[in-house]
Amino acid sequence: MNIKEVANRAGVSVATISRVLNHPESVAPATRKRIEAVMESLDYTPNWFARGLKLNRTGTIALMVPEILDQGYMEIAKGVEDVARQKDQNIILATTEEDRNRELKTIESFIERKIDGLIIVSSALTKKDLTLFRNQKMPVVFISKNPELTGVNGVLTNYREAAAEAVNHLIEIGHRRIALIRGTKPFNENKEKLDGYHQAMENAGLDHSDGLIMEEENTIEGGFLAMSRLLSEGRPLDGVFVTSDNMAIGAMDKIKQMGMRVPEDIAVVGFDNLKISGYVEPKLTTVAKPMYRMGLVAARLLTDIIEEDRPEAEPQEILIQSKLKIRKSCGHEDRFSEIF
């Protein structure tokens, strides 16, 4: 079913059909009505390729995230989606496991498909990879990008400061031997949290040597494993800062399994503020990341660039604050009751 057939049946030329599709006001109401009726009766939908071939726009934006089974990334996706639907844009979602080669391949396929714009979350891309988009004048916004990537649009949050704040909180309420459990991925994000930990411990004059730092896969099981290793080394420990809630939940599970109590024996602070973290026992103190909001803001920035057709506009960096959410697992309430 194509424009020609519609034209035949309606007894007009293809140009007129194209007009009712694109500039309906420029067609006489009577003919327009007739044409619309014919379209309806023939179940006609314009061919998207033919149109794209002419207009060179797809009405599609792509979102590239490391992992789909992750509440945080999906919150970002939801933010992006809410904007996209409003702007009548489709979303292509791709996951890459933060593997640079897969990322490059994926981006190439996006370019081939002439998507209108791209949002990249926590990639492993390097500075020189940026030429990929530059050459194609494709609008791109990064979320939680590698700080090495300069001169690009970015929506960021302050992982380092938030991590430092979390560790400081543990210190303030009296903990001294504070370990760090960190995930391997996403790389940059965890790097910044590590920095925050070092900084807070350094400032307080506390030990933050490598023996106190354990790295594992960013999963519940990874947290469990890291905690096991920490405990098996037999160092005294009264607190642990964990770079993700998932790992924190695994770590708490291990602590409880060893017959110790959270937070009385070991206090735990996580990072992410997953929905579930308010329902584990004890409720987890954690850092709330503004994921939905970052997705929303990134998508707005992107659609603005697309609509105003200025892919090379001055890049912006937007910072959205993360903040500490104090619950039970850090021992704050106990401390509170000690005072009174």
Add this chain to the structure above:
Amino acid sequence: MNIKEVANRAGVSVATISRVLNHPESVAPATRKRIEAVMESLDYTPNWFARGLKLNRTGTIALMVPEILDQGYMEIAKGVEDVARQKDQNIILATTEEDRNRELKTIESFIERKIDGLIIVSSALTKKDLTLFRNQKMPVVFISKNPELTGVNGVLTNYREAAAEAVNHLIEIGHRRIALIRGTKPFNENKEKLDGYHQAMENAGLDHSDGLIMEEENTIEGGFLAMSRLLSEGRPLDGVFVTSDNMAIGAMDKIKQMGMRVPEDIAVVGFDNLKISGYVEPKLTTVAKPMYRMGLVAARLLTDIIEEDRPEAEPQEILIQSKLKIRKSCGHEDRFSEIF
């Protein structure tokens, strides 16, 4: 940058360029090398639209789910993605909140974009909506479909039997006053679980009147609320079957908040087997749904239909079993220790 320019620079015709793109073996190695070099140097990528206009294929399949912030649906997405990547297909993801109008709109936009095939999870579509795809000969596979939708490809799991099994388990280990907390969405899925509950209670000759059944939004908060209402009615209760783990977690939270114990005072069984359900206190007895597998199987079925180009092949229904996962919250272990 287009095929013509590449042809000029390489001193050959466009046909030859097209050949190295599509049937490289049919081009003399020497010319091919030369052409590839020119392509490289010009950063040439074939125009997606022009190609699609000719071939009428996009290499894209779409996945339509009710909600993106849901571990189960994302597990399906992962299954689909794993197949899609292998087949070099892109995925468009759309969420519709099980709102029929949004679903219809989304599907129309998919048809316009000439996607190669579509996977629909838990839709609110009715039988007559099916003509939409039929007319377009678009291959479609449903996951967890409305039973009213007949004559279509479906990948299903046995919600009713699994629910009945869960309730039967509660009955077997001695519970008698068993309530049901059910979510409003997804509609069909919850309907089947309700049926399973009724059936199991009926068979055991137990009360399963409406007063024991509470419906709320399918979230942690919804479960909390439903449990509150159940308890405030003051009926005696020794077990509750909840149609989702999220709601079950909310329900357990309420029970604990009222100073009662799970499972000693009220046993709880959920449905979904979320990752987190093995880490809440007490660990949740639940039904494991084969979501990843359903996504995988649906995507394979779809890509088979696409590759063999037979959109009207005899529709298949594939059933994948859910199964009960016994942990602590149902009281099984206690019962066990009573025996010895």
Add this chain to the structure above:
DNA sequence: ATGAAAGCGCTAACAG
């Protein structure tokens, strides 16, 4: 207000 016609970039049938 409407029509005729030139392409958009590519593929594949046909010819050599």
Add this chain to the structure above:
DNA sequence: CTGTTAGCGCTTTCAT
């Protein structure tokens, strides 16, 4: 093995 060429379906000047 390579070139010529007719479209794929649509949008958009340019005429009328």
